[in-house]
Amino acid sequence: MSENGAGKQLSRLEYERKARRRSLIIAGLSTTAVVGALVVLVPLAPGWPAVKNSFFNWEIFVRTSPTLLRTFLLDVAIFAWCAPLIAIWALVIAVFRDTRSPALFPFRLFAIIYTDIFRGVPVILVVYLVGFGIPGLGLPRPWNSPYLWGSVALILTYAAYVAEIYRSGIESIHVSQRNAALSLGLSQSDVMRYVVLPQALRRVLPANMNMLIALQKDVALLSFIGPVEIFRQAGVFKSLLANFTPYVVAAVIFLAVTVPATRFADTLISRQNRRRS
Amino acid sequence: MLKSPLIAAAVALLMTVPLAAQAGPECAAGKTISPGKLTIATGNPAYFPWVIDDNPESGEGFEAAVAYATAEAMGFSADQVDWVRAGFDESIQPGAKNFDFNLQQFSITEDREKVVDFSLPYYSSAMAVLVQQPTADAGAVPTIDSLRTLKWGAAAATTAVPMIDVITGSSNSALLYNDGADVVEAMKANQIDAALFDLPTALYVAAVVLDDGVILGQFPADRTENPDNFGMLMQEGNPLKECVDQAIQEITANGVLAGIEAKWLSETTGVPVIQ
Amino acid sequence: MPKLELQAVRKSFGDLQVLRGVDLTVAEGELVCLIGSSGSGKSTLLRTVNLLTPIDDGAILLDGTDISLPDQDPRPIREQIGIVFQSYNLFPHMTALDNVLLAPRRVHREPDSSLLPRARELFVRFGLGDHMHHWPDQLSGGQQQRVAIVRALAMNPGIMLFDEITSALDPELVGEVLGVLAQLKRDGMTMLIATHELSFAAEVADKVCFLHAGVILEEGRPREIFENPKEVRTRSFLERVR
Ligand SMILES: Nc1ncnc2c1ncn2[C@@H]1O[C@H](COP(=O)(O)OP(=O)(O)O)[C@@H](O)[C@H]1O
Numbered sequence: 001m002s003e004n005g006a007g008k009q010l011s012r013l014e015y016e017r018k019a020r021r022r023s024l025i026i027a028g029l030s031t032t033a034v035v036g037a038l039v040v041l042v043p044l045a046p047g048w049p050a051v052k053n054s055f056f057n058w059e060i061f062v063r064t065s066p067t068l069l070r071t072f073l074l075d076v077a078i079f080a081w082c083a084p085l086i087a088i089w090a091l092v093i094a095v096f097r098d099t100r101s102p103a104l105f106p107f108r109l110f111a112i113i114y115t116d117i118f119r120g121v122p123v124i125l126v127v128y129l130v131g132f133g134i135p136g137l138g139l140p141r142p143w144n145s146p147y148l149w150g151s152v153a154l155i156l157t158y159a160a161y162v163a164e165i166y167r168s169g170i171e172s173i174h175v176s177q178r179n180a181a182l183s184l185g186l187s188q189s190d191v192m193r194y195v196v197l198p199q200a201l202r203r204v205l206p207a208n209m210n211m212l213i214a215l216q217k218d219v220a221l222l223s224f225i226g227p228v229e230i231f232r233q234a235g236v237f238k239s240l241l242a243n244f245t246p247y248v249v250a251a252v253i254f255l256a257v258t259v260p261a262t263r264f265a266d267t268l269i270s271r272q273n274r275r276r277s
Numbered sequence: 278m279l280k281s282p283l284i285a286a287a288v289a290l291l292m293t294v295p296l297a298a299q300a301g302p303e304c305a306a307g308k309t310i311s312p313g314k315l316t317i318a319t320g321n322p323a324y325f326p327w328v329i330d331d332n333p334e335s336g337e338g339f340e341a342a343v344a345y346a347t348a349e350a351m352g353f354s355a356d357q358v359d360w361v362r363a364g365f366d367e368s369i370q371p372g373a374k375n376f377d378f379n380l381q382q383f384s385i386t387e388d389r390e391k392v393v394d395f396s397l398p399y400y401s402s403a404m405a406v407l408v409q410q411p412t413a414d415a416g417a418v419p420t421i422d423s424l425r426t427l428k429w430g431a432a433a434a435t436t437a438v439p440m441i442d443v444i445t446g447s448s449n450s451a452l453l454y455n456d457g458a459d460v461v462e463a464m465k466a467n468q469i470d471a472a473l474f475d476l477p478t479a480l481y482v483a484a485v486v487l488d489d490g491v492i493l494g495q496f497p498a499d500r501t502e503n504p505d506n507f508g509m510l511m512q513e514g515n516p517l518k519e520c521v522d523q524a525i526q527e528i529t530a531n532g533v534l535a536g537i538e539a540k541w542l543s544e545t546t547g548v549p550v551i552q
Numbered sequence: 553m554p555k556l557e558l559q560a561v562r563k564s565f566g567d568l569q570v571l572r573g574v575d576l577t578v579a580e581g582e583l584v585c586l587i588g589s590s591g592s593g594k595s596t597l598l599r600t601v602n603l604l605t606p607i608d609d610g611a612i613l614l615d616g617t618d619i620s621l622p623d624q625d626p627r628p629i630r631e632q633i634g635i636v637f638q639s640y641n642l643f644p645h646m647t648a649l650d651n652v653l654l655a656p657r658r659v660h661r662e663p664d665s666s667l668l669p670r671a672r673e674l675f676v677r678f679g680l681g682d683h684m685h686h687w688p689d690q691l692s693g694g695q696q697q698r699v700a701i702v703r704a705l706a707m708n709p710g711i712m713l714f715d716e717i718t719s720a721l722d723p724e725l726v727g728e729v730l731g732v733l734a735q736l737k738r739d740g741m742t743m744l745i746a747t748h749e750l751s752f753a754a755e756v757a758d759k760v761c762f763l764h765a766g767v768i769l770e771e772g773r774p775r776e777i778f779e780n781p782k783e784v785r786t787r788s789f790l791e792r793v794r
């Protein structure tokens with residue numbers, strides 16, 4: 001490289017660095033201005049003291065946080081055992097739905113009806129129906145546990161959505177990939193397992209990360225059938241203390257988990273995209 | 278017969294201190310949310326025996342009758358009373374309310390008092406333990422030791438929750454639900470053995486809703502450290518409070534309240550007391 | 553007995569009759585080039601041989617056995633027939649080596665100990681020794697197409713089908729891929745090649761077949777077809793392509 005060329009290169013780098021710094025400064029200033037305006041203006045509203053006391057009561061925040069954190073562990077546990085089961089059951093449904101052979105048509109039909117029903121019914125209704133209904137048939141303890149059937153309700157519902165996501169991924173894999181694999185003598189199931197699914201699952205990772213985050217929030221619906229998880233505990237505090245701050249605490253705890261999870265998912269996805277390109 | 282020390286105190290106050298202002302239209306004038314009307318809130322739905330058939334306008338049911346009696350003592354005729362529906366959350370959220378007072382078995386607690394105003398108590402409820410026959414047959418008896426072994430459930434927004442903690446000695450064993458109807462569902466599904474309700478509600482559930490409901494026992498209000506006193510809930514600082522309190526003092530003193538209680542909540546006697 | 557024989561093969565897609573009675577033979581060790589304008593049915597014909605497209609009528613004999621009968625398991629037949637497509641169709645989530653090893657591992661259930669040396673030898677033979685562990689998207693089009701050929705060869709097929717395998721390549725990469733075909737020809741591989749590379753066909757083909765209007769309109773030695781076509785249609789096709 002000539003000396004001249006190296007100089008140019010250097011000044012371009014310099015220029016880019018300056019431009020980057022300038023845009024950072026502008027972003028910082030405008031953000032400060034907006035946040036500052038909110039911080040100054042909101043407290044000027046006539047109802048602010050009442051709202052502050054009801055939603056942002058520091059004393060209640062401190063008092064309820066430890067218990068709420070402890071009950072949040074239940075949310076995490078329910079999430080932790082539901083997520084893998086959803087992934088597996090959804091895969092079964094998606095593969096059923098993709099079957100082509102006429103002999104397997106009943107499976108395909110089942111998968112279609114299944115996804116239609118469970119995507120069409122509100123989660124809370126499924127939680128009630130499964131969580132109260134099935135134990136109501138007369139199951140003995142511990143098989144009538146609301147933890148068990150509430151989880152089943154979440155798994156059934158979420159699997160319907162995730163199966164559709166899988167299916168969109170499976171269908172996005174070009175038929176030439178299947179043909180290439182078939183032409184090598186692979187069986188239909190091997191084609192699915194080694195060629196189609198690995199690509200499809202990777203492709204739908206972002207959509208599934210969103211489902212995971214939604215699931216983490218919907219775990220709270222299990223509280224409707226008994227389990228005292230964080231939102232129920234916040235509700236108990238709310239009614240005992242006549243104050244909404246415990247809900248704010250719960251929201252903060254949720255955000256502390258979901259925001260990093262979302263960021264992590266984004267990094268994963270962009271790293272994967274970089275490697276693919 | 279006086280139901281609780283609080284009411285006794287209130288009545289004593291009424292009898293010794295000359296009233297600054299008589300309960301009546303003069304007191305409430307200009308203090309209600311719509312002029313010349315008294316707007317009262319109840320639950321949606323409102324349950325037996327507090328309001329019969331979810332129809333408070335009829336005046337049938339304990340709280341409906343108390344509402345009309347209070348209104349009358351405040352100088353409002355029956356057709357000057359408007360009913361609205363409001364839940365607990367709407368009642369405690371900051372901002373203007375759409376009712377003058379709200380009665381739906383809200384228990385008066387110190388913490389709640391910081392955020393809202395309560396009237397003087399209009400009822401002191403015993404808490405009652407509801408089970409199904411098989412649980413009773415299996416040997417559950419009204420002693421704390423026996424109760425401690427049961428699987429508990431309650432409505433989450435009630436003062437039953439801290440009471441269960443006291444009974445069982447631990448905080449996380451109970452299952453909690455949105456309302457009494459869900460508690461009953463869980464009991465039918467055999468997910469819980471026992472539920473804690475105010476006694477009138479427990480009686481209703483045992484008699485009407487469950488096929489084999491049994492009241493195992495009660496914690497009488499006058500023997501409990503923190504009796505479950507029901508008060509009418511008002512916005513913090515509501516100027517109407519003194520008028521409502523005067524009205525309640527009046528119907529307590531003249532026996533109207535006791536009469537209403539005798540009419541609608543008469544079955545609460547004869548339930549075994551928990552040791 | 554020819555390695556491959558098509559007898560009166562018919563195939564329609566709805567109202568569109570693509571193959572209207574194709575007769576074609578490929579002898580053992582022979583390299584047959586299939587030419588014809590775009591849309592004449594060359595790809596369809598190759599795909600019927602590989603059983604990716606079922607035929608409506610006629611017969612396809614591989615080593616004298618009809619493989620076109622319905623109700624037979626296509627897998628053992630496909631193992632014996634390698635096919636390479638215009639668009640490479642490598643599996644993007646596997647390295648070049650894993651692309652090549654997938655089918656022998658899954659279908660033959662061979663242990664890697666015997667597979668790996670053979671695969672490595674194939675990679676080296678086709679100039680890909682340094683690229684075994686690359687991902688498909690790290691390879692040029694010519695390299696990808698050669699990996700696709702190695703992938704098909706790894707199953708030890710008795711015949712190879714090539715469907716315009718240089719059409720998607722930049723012109724400067726065509727040579728390296730055609731070189732592979734010439735190499736295979738020297739090794740004695742039986743090949744049926746759909747191609748637009750007429751000069752290549754003229755050089756290495758044992759036989760050239762001109763597919764037109766759903767039939768093999770004319771076939772013969774490359775020199776006969778290219779220098780002295782009997783059919784008017786063949787002549788006008790050649791004029792258009794040249
Ligand atoms: N799966 C299919 N469904 C419908 N039409 C098809 C299908 N495959 C190929 N065709 C049609 O058959 C004709 C021959 O296609 P093709 O075999 O790809 O020709 P070539 O490879 O000679 O260009 C074209 O008109 C094409 O549109």
Ligand SMILES: [Mg+2]
Pocket residue numbers: 594595596715716
């Ligand atoms: Mg083609």
